[in-house]
Amino acid sequence: MSDAAQITESAELSWRGETSSPFGVHWNKLMMWVFIVTDGLLFAGFLGGYGFARLSSPQWPDQLEVFHIGVIGLMTFILISSSATMAMAVRAASRGERTVVVRFLLMTLAGGLLFLGMQAYEWTGFIREGARLFSNPWGPPQFSSYFFVITGFHGSHVLTGATILAITAARWSKGRSSAEGIELAGLYWHFVDLVWVFIFTLFYLV
Amino acid sequence: MTKGSSETGYGVYWRAWLVLLALTLMMIFLDQASVSRPVLVSILLIAMLVKASVIGAYFMHLRFEKLSLALVVGVGLLVTGAILFFFIAPDAVRISRISFP
Structure with missing residues (x-):
């Protein structure tokens, strides 16, 4: 084999994650990680901007007086639990346990939908109390702006994740999805949970 | 999934879930307790990073990747x-x- 052919073959194997890939993963999983990092930087930008607004404002509303922290805690519990069931679905898929995978995927989907329902409830209460995108009764207008933008973007990610889960569950039950497909859907869902950990702490608690 | 993860069952996920739940409850209780602001913020940020690490390491399997x-x-x-x-x-x-x- 010529040097050029060897290099080409080596590059192809690397790209498939089969030999000397620096990350040791298949290319589609690597692309999912690239997406996760870039999407994570989007949220880092939002939260960095929120930190700027918070530090530059002479006063900031007390979140405990504005939000129902019990509801937010319950939403966090639901999302964490759905992430655990998703991890179990990935595990079951790697074992080839077909019905168990569907059961865990549906539990995860139910958690996501429940989270979205509770977020809609939270948004409704917030709007009824007078919060708008550029104004609110508690003081700095940036407070409600960042609330709607950050939680809205996260909510749209949850909705996207729930849609992916529903499609993946349907495809898996028909035998048209692989264990790797479940793993990629899982990575996205865990990312949604990971982002919420930061939002929950920085926006609702700190 | 890659190396190592095939050796674990569901137990690791239950333990990770329990850690995340315990940290979340601790954060909520601390937030409502009378703790000085710098201490509270420090604890919350550390707990946040620990939670993120647990999710990344165990749920996203980064612990088992290269x-x-x-x-x-x-x-x-x-x-x-x-x-x-x-x-x-x-x-x-x-x-x-x-x-x-």
Whole structure:
């Protein structure tokens, strides 16, 4: 084999994650990680901007007086639990346990939908109390702006994740999805949970 | 899934879930307790990073991937986020101290 052919073959194997890939993963999983990092930087930008607004404002509303922290805690519990069931679905898929995978995927989907329902409830209460995108009764207008933008973007990610889960569950039950497909859907869902950990702490608690 | 993860059952996920739940409950209780602000913020930030690490390591299987992938993802996100914040934070503090006529 010529040097050029060897290099080409080596590059192809690397790209498939089969030999000397620096990350040791298949290319589609690597692309999912690239997406996760870039999407994570989007949220880092939002939260960095929120930190700027918070530090530059002479006063900031007390979140405990504005939000129902019990509801937010319950939403966090639901999302964490759905992430655990998703991890179990990935595990079951790697074992080839077909019905168990569907059961865990549906539990995860139910958690996501429940989270979205509770977020809609939270948004409704917030709007009824007078919060708008550029104004609110508690003081700095940036407070409600960042609330709607950050939680809205996260909510749209949850909705996207729930849609992916529903499609993946349907495809898996028909035998048209692989264990790797479940793993990629899982990575996205865990990312949604990971982002919420930061939002929950920085926006609702700190 | 890659090396190592095939050796674990569901138990590792239950333990990770319990850790996350315990940390979340602790954060909520601390937030409502009478703890000094700097201490509270420090504890909350540490707990947040621990939770993120548990999710990344066990749910996203970074613990079982090659170290290079875990480093690129973890360090890349955290360092970029930290740089972003610490570059703009001084300006935010400066603006808050400006008195407008």
